[in-house]
Amino acid sequence: MASTTHHSDNVQTAHDDHIHELPTSFISKYIISYDHKVIAKQFLWFGIFWAFIGALMSVMIRWCLAAPGQPFPIIGHFIFPHTDGVIPPDVYTMLFTMHGTIMIFFAVTPILIGCFGNFCIPLLIGARDMIFPWLNMASFWVTFAGGVVMFTSLFVPMGASAVGWTSYPTLAHSQWSPGLGHTLWLVSLFLVGNASIMGAINYIATIIRLRAPGMSFWDMPLTVWGLFLTAVLNALFIPVLAAGFMLLFLDRVFGTQFFLAAAISQTGTQGDPILYQHLFWIFGHPEVYIVILPAWGMVSDLLSFFARKPAFGYKKTALSMTAITVLSALVYGHHMFTTGLSPLLTSAFTTLTLLISIPSGIFFLNWLGTIWRGSIRFHTPMLFALGTVFTFGLGGLTGLHLGAASTNMLLHNTYFVVGHFHFTMAVAALLGGFAATYYWFPKMFGRLLDERMGKVHFWFSIVPIVFIFTGQMVAGYAGMHRRIYNPYEYNYLQDLLPLNQYIGIAVAIVFFAQFLFLGNIIYSMKKGKVAGDNPWEVGTLEWTISSPPPHYNFAEIPVVKHGPHEFSHPGRSDRDWTSQIEPEGVLSKG
C-alpha cells in the first residue's frame, strides 16, 4: 500500500523547477505548446486525420478483392481517370503498403502512445507536466514533419512506396522500386522513429521521477504500467529499426550494398537481404507489444473502474505485462521461419514464442477475475474495454498457430496472418483507443461524449470487425495468400469471392460507423453533457481536479494514500469508491 518515502522532497523540487507562465497568444497556447494536455490533443487530431486516410485505403483494398475490375464507387473516377475508376494493380500495392504504415505509425501510435501517453502519465501520477516539456513538444513536431513527408510521398512521380510495410530488401532497393516514394517513406519513418524515442525517454523519466509522494510503482494505475513498458520497448528497439532504415536509405541513395545480394547465382559474397529482416523483426515483434501494451493497461483499469471492484491480481497483471515485455524481445524469429532458419533456431523461437502464452493467460484470466462478482456499469468505455478483451482473446488464440513452426510454414504470408495480427495489434489496440477516448474525453474537454451514439458506434464496429477478421482467417486457411490484387487468378481461390464480398460489406459498415464517432466528438465538444470533475466516480488522481484540468494540473502536488482500484470497500458505506488522496482513515479494516 502507499507509503510516503524520503524522495518526496526531491519530487517537490523537480515539480517546481519548470513552471512556466500561462501562455496567452494563440500560437503559444495551441501550436508550439509545452503543455502535455495540448500536445496530447495535437497527437489526437493528427492520429484521427491519418486513421481516416488509412481506413479509406482499407476500403479501397477490400473493394479490389470484392469487386475485381470494377470502378471504385463515387471517388474512383476522380482518382483513377486513366482506368475509368478501376484501381490498378500498382496502386493496389501502394494502398496496402500505406495502409499498414499509416495505421501503425500515424494512427495507433500517435493516438494510444502520443495522445493518451501524454495526457495520462502526468495526470495519473500526480505531476504538473512531463519532466522534459520541450522534448515533448519536439516529439510532436518531429512526428508532424514525418507526417508531412509521408503525405508528400503519396503524390511524387512513380507513386508512393509499394513494397509492403515491412519494406523488405531487395524489393525495397531502387533497382526494383525506383522513384522517390520509398526513399521519402524511409525518411518519414526515420523522423517518426526519432520522435518516438524522444517520447519514450520522456515517459520513462517522468514515471520514475515525478510520481506524487506516496505513489510507489505498485500504486500506479495499470494504464501507467502499460505506457511505461511501451516506452521501455520504444527506447530499446526503435533505434534498431532506425539503423535498419538508415542502412536501407544508404543502399537506395548512395549505392552501398548492405542488403543487396551480389551478382546473380553467387552466394555469400556481399550484402545480405536477410540481415535486414533480423533488424526489422527484432524491432517488429516488440512493436506489436508497443502498440498493444497501453491498451492492455487501460483495459485492465477500465474493467476495474466500471465493475466497481479492485483489479483482480493487480501485481500479477503488472508482472505479466513486464514478462511479456521481456519475452517480446526474444521471439522475433517466428516471423522468419520460412527463410530457412536453422533447426536449432526454429525450435528455440517456437518454444520462446509459445512461452508468451503463460503471462498472457494470467492477465487475461485476471481480466475475467476483475468483472467476476463486480457490479458492472455498461457505459461506452466499458463496452469498448470488453470488446478489446473479446477480440484480444480471438487474436491471442490464433497466434498459437503462427508460433509453432510447422503450422507457421503453412500459414505464413496467407490471410490467416492478416486476420491474426489485425485482431491483436489493430482491433484490440483500436478498441482500446476508443475505450480510452470515451473515458478520458470528459477530462480532456470538460464534456461527456454522447452515450447513445457511443453505444451505436460500439455495436456497429465490433460485430462487423469480428466478422471481417474471422473471415480473413478462413480465407487464409483456404490458401489465399497476402497482398494479391486479384485472388481469382488462381483456380483454387475462385470460391472465395462471396466471402471476400461479405468482408467488403462489413468493412464498409465499419468505415461508415466511424463517422458516428467523429460526429460524436464534434457534437459533444460543444454541446455534450457537462462532465463535472468526476463523472465516472473513480478514485485516480486525474479525477480529483477540474475538467478540463487547470494549467499545471495540480495546484498542490497530491499525496497518495491509496491504490488506484479501491472500490466497494466493505469498510465504508457512504460511497463505493475511494479517491487515492483521501486520508487513510476512511477505510477502516473490514
Place this chain on the structure above:
Amino acid sequence: MIQHRTNTNNIKKSKVVKTLLLSALFIGGVGGVIGLREQVASAQTTETLHQISKDPSAQTHAVGKNPENQSFFDRYAPPEVISSYGDDVEWLFRYTSWAGFAYFLVLAGALGWLSWRYRDRPGHKAHYTHGDAKNEKGVTLSLDILFFLTLDIVLVTFTFIHAKSFIWKLPDSNDPKVVKVMVMPQQWVWNFRYAGEDGQFNTADDIVTVNELVVPKGRQVYTQIMSRDVIHGFFIPNVRLQMDAIPGVVTKFWFDANKTGDYEIVCAHLCGTSHYKMKAFLKVLENEDYESWYQEHSTWAAAKYDPEDKLLQWGWNWGL
C-alpha cells in the same frame, strides 16, 4: 454527474424499445445487404468461371471444384493435401484450431456470462477482493497451467517432431530416386532446372522449364531455391509448406506428391506489381510418364542450348 442506474420504469421501457428498434434495424440492414449481395455474388461467380473456361490453358488445369450446391465447409476448405507430410501439418492446424476454439468458447462464454450475471442493478454490490486469496490465485494459476499443457506443450512437441521428421529431414542427394530441382524465381516467372543426363547442374544438357514443375508421383522432390532479383515465396498450397526464395541465399526444401494431376504453385511473398499473377503449375505424373518426359526433354535440351544466351545459364553448386 451522469446517471449510473436506471431509476424509473419509464426510462427503462423507452430504453428497451429503442434497443429493440436499433437491433432490428441493424439485423435487417445487414441481412438485406447480404441478401442483395448474394445475388450479385452468384452472378459474378458464374461470370468469372465463364471467363476462365474460355481460357484453354486454365481449363486443363482447373481444379474442379463444383460451385453449385457447395456446403459452407466445402467452399472454404483448403485444396486437397497431396504430400506425405501435409496431413501431419493439417492435423496440427486442426488440433490447435479446435482446442483454441474450445478455450475461446469458454473464455468468451465466461466474459458474456460474468457481464450479464454481475451487471449493475439496484441492491447489487460488488464483492471486495484484490484477487490475492489462495483459492483465487489457485484457480487462475491452474487454468493457466491447463492451457499451457494442452496447447503449448502439444504444439512445441509436435513442432519438434515435425522439424525432425520432415521439415529438416532433407532427402539424400545421392539417392537416384530423389528428384533434384533448382528453382529460381524472378519477377514474375518461375524457372526450374533439372540436372539432365550427366547429373550436373548448369551444363548444356540441363532441362530448363518455365512456370511448370514436372515431378513423378510418390518420389521425393528436393528443391534448392534462390531468387534472381527480389524475395519470392515458393508455396504449393496442396503440399502445405512453403519456403522463401532469397537473392544470394540458397534455401532447401523438399516435398512429394502422392496424386497425379495439375496443381498451382503461388508466389507467397510480395515481389512487386505483378506479384498476384506470379503462378506456376506443378504437374504430377506417374513414374513411367515422368521418366519418358525426362528422356524426351533431355534429348531436346542439348539442341535447345544456346551458349550465347547468358540469361538462361544459371545454377549453383548443389553441394550435399
